[in-house]
Amino acid sequence: MVARVSQGEKHVSATTLQLWQTEWCPASHRVRQRLTELGLAYVVRQVPVQHEDRAELVGSTGQASIPVLVAGEEVVAGEEAIFTYLDTHFAEPLEAEQQRAKAAMARRKELEKACLELTTATR
Secondary structure, rough: OOOEOOOOOOOOOEEEEEEOOOOOHHHHHHHHHHHHHHHEEEEEEEEOOOHHHHHHHHHHOOOOOOEEEEEEEEEEEEEEHHHHHHHHHHOOOOOHHHHHHHHHHHHHHHHHHHHHHHHHHHH
């Protein structure tokens, strides 16, 4: 359940958010990151890898591709549409920049570790 008092033109929302996604999907990852930046709680719905196994996704959202965000009765499909929806409906908290900085540092450390492992493995 999301209950966020908004700033400026953004409004108050009391909607349960569901994100249909997979862990390996880069677009799903970016959407999860944006939800975290906004400080929003959401329910993750894991989606099977194979499109033919996605009957629950299709039946619940009418979509076969991910990511899909369900906000109450509204279904928002695709990364860019989800970002637009989130930016339209939720104010960015002051902590969002801290979240982005922390995520960038974690990515940098992960890449440095991978580079070191690759360098070591190829010597």
